[in-house]
Amino acid sequence: MIRAIKGTRDILPPASAVWNEVEQAARRVFGGFNYQEIRTPIFEETALFARGVGEETDIVSKEMYTFEDRDGSSLTLRPENTASVIRAFIEHRMDQIPGLKKLFYIGPMFRRERPQKGRYRQFSQIGAEAIGSDFPGVDAEVIEMVAALLDACGVKGSRLLINSVGDPESRARYVAKLKEDLAPHIEALSPDSQRRVTTNPLRVLDSKAEQDQPIVEKLPSIHDFLTDACRDHFAAVRRYLDDRGIAYEVTPRLVRGLDYYTHTTFEFLHGALGAQNAICGGGRYNGLAESLGSKVAAPGIGFSIGEDRLVMAVEEARGGTAASVLRLFIAPMSDEAFRKGAVLAGAVRAAGASVEVGPPAKLKRLMELANKAGAAYTLLIGEDELAKGSYVLKAMASGEQAHVSEAELVERLRA
Numbered sequence: 001m002i003r004a005i006k007g008t009r010d011i012l013p014p015a016s017a018v019w020n021e022v023e024q025a026a027r028r029v030f031g032g033f034n035y036q037e038i039r040t041p042i043f044e045e046t047a048l049f050a051r052g053v054g055e056e057t058d059i060v061s062k063e064m065y066t067f068e069d070r071d072g073s074s075l076t077l078r079p080e081n082t083a084s085v086i087r088a089f090i091e092h093r094m095d096q097i098p099g100l101k102k103l104f105y106i107g108p109m110f111r112r113e114r115p116q117k118g119r120y121r122q123f124s125q126i127g128a129e130a131i132g133s134d135f136p137g138v139d140a141e142v143i144e145m146v147a148a149l150l151d152a153c154g155v156k157g158s159r160l161l162i163n164s165v166g167d168p169e170s171r172a173r174y175v176a177k178l179k180e181d182l183a184p185h186i187e188a189l190s191p192d193s194q195r196r197v198t199t200n201p202l203r204v205l206d207s208k209a210e211q212d213q214p215i216v217e218k219l220p221s222i223h224d225f226l227t228d229a230c231r232d233h234f235a236a237v238r239r240y241l242d243d244r245g246i247a248y249e250v251t252p253r254l255v256r257g258l259d260y261y262t263h264t265t266f267e268f269l270h271g272a273l274g275a276q277n278a279i280c281g282g283g284r285y286n287g288l289a290e291s292l293g294s295k296v297a298a299p300g301i302g303f304s305i306g307e308d309r310l311v312m313a314v315e316e317a318r319g320g321t322a323a324s325v326l327r328l329f330i331a332p333m334s335d336e337a338f339r340k341g342a343v344l345a346g347a348v349r350a351a352g353a354s355v356e357v358g359p360p361a362k363l364k365r366l367m368e369l370a371n372k373a374g375a376a377y378t379l380l381i382g383e384d385e386l387a388k389g390s391y392v393l394k395a396m397a398s399g400e401q402a403h404v405s406e407a408e409l410v411e412r413l414r415a
Contacts, residue, residue, distance in 0.1 A: 033145050044087065100131070102128070134299035182215070222255075390403045
């Protein structure tokens with residue numbers, strides 16, 4: 001038997017209904033903040049991610065699905081979508097149009113990492129990008145939008161961590177200090193961190209290896225190396241979050257895993273996800289558009305939510321996957337009744353309700369089918385009902401029955 005590839009999975013009903021609810025909530029929230037949808041290809045030139053995400057990140061160095069096309073070009077299944085959005089932003093000359101561009105996306109990403117709770121090799125992300133302004137009020141609004149999305153999905157009790165990783169000048173001074181302080185401890189670090197001391201010392205702060213933690217805890221804070229402009233930007237972001245009543249924790253070692261971040265970085269954590277408890281991450285990426293070929297400055301900020309992990313949090317908040325609810329099961333007790341039931345079903349569906357029409361059968365069998373389908377109501381159609389044009393509508397939870405005409409049936413189920 002052929003099975004799904006390791007790190008992928010099938011999303012079956014009724015779980016798929018929760019996915020649809022989450023995506024519908026995301027679209028409502030994004031619309032409320034005036035974001036519009038962008039859809040990019042699921043594969044791009046490999047160079048886009050190497051340049052945009054950073055060659056020394058784990059994503060590029062270890063996790064990408066890269067393959068050679070028939071013409072010899074190197075292509076990669078997208079491991080994240082910010083670089084793709086910025087590529088599209090430049091290619092279609094959106095960087096030439098003044099003003100803030102607000103874009104969102106929903107779709108699959110691909111990383112060959114070790115599968116674990118809430119993490120898969122094909123996974124879905126919900127994300128948004130605000131491009132064209134370095135105003136700290138935009139940072140606060142993006143974070144507010146994430147909080148609104150989690151609330152719309154019924155996810156309570158998340159924690160917001162924020163930090164500033166400064167501008168290139170601040171980071172250059174901080175990186176020099178990190179190299180100096182890490183040099184005496186290189187042999188005690190994990191292999192990945194030993195490599196990063198030379199290639200990108202900031203990533204040492206992001207290490208999850210237990211042996212690195214005692215060393216990381218003694219490293220200086222990046223806040224001691226921020227320029228006055230960076231301090232002012234971060235103070236303004238915090239002030240605007242305070243205005244909105246959004247609680248946060250300043251976490252100086254929060255650098256995120258991608259090289260393009262500048263200034264604000266943030267994460268939302270949720271306890272339902274276990275040890276890997278980040279449900280959302282994001283930050284500002286001033287300079288990314290220019291590094292990918294934009295002729296004008298296009299500072300931006302964005303975030304992505306792992307939809308797999310968000311759905312887990314939603315299900316935990318509900319106490320499990322909610323069963324799908326069929327509004328009406330039509331129970332025809334003859335072929336003639338089946339023909340009439342099919343016509344009634346069309347009228348009810350046109351009113352916006354879900355309907356299942358059973359096969360002609362005896363009442364006992366039809367009621368068994370209605371119960372298995374999880375129907376809220378069952379409509380009984382026998383010879384008497386056909387003759388009178390009045391049908392028996394049964395509420396399955398209470399057992400209450402009422403005789404209804406076609407018009408009354410449609411109106412009741414519309415309500």
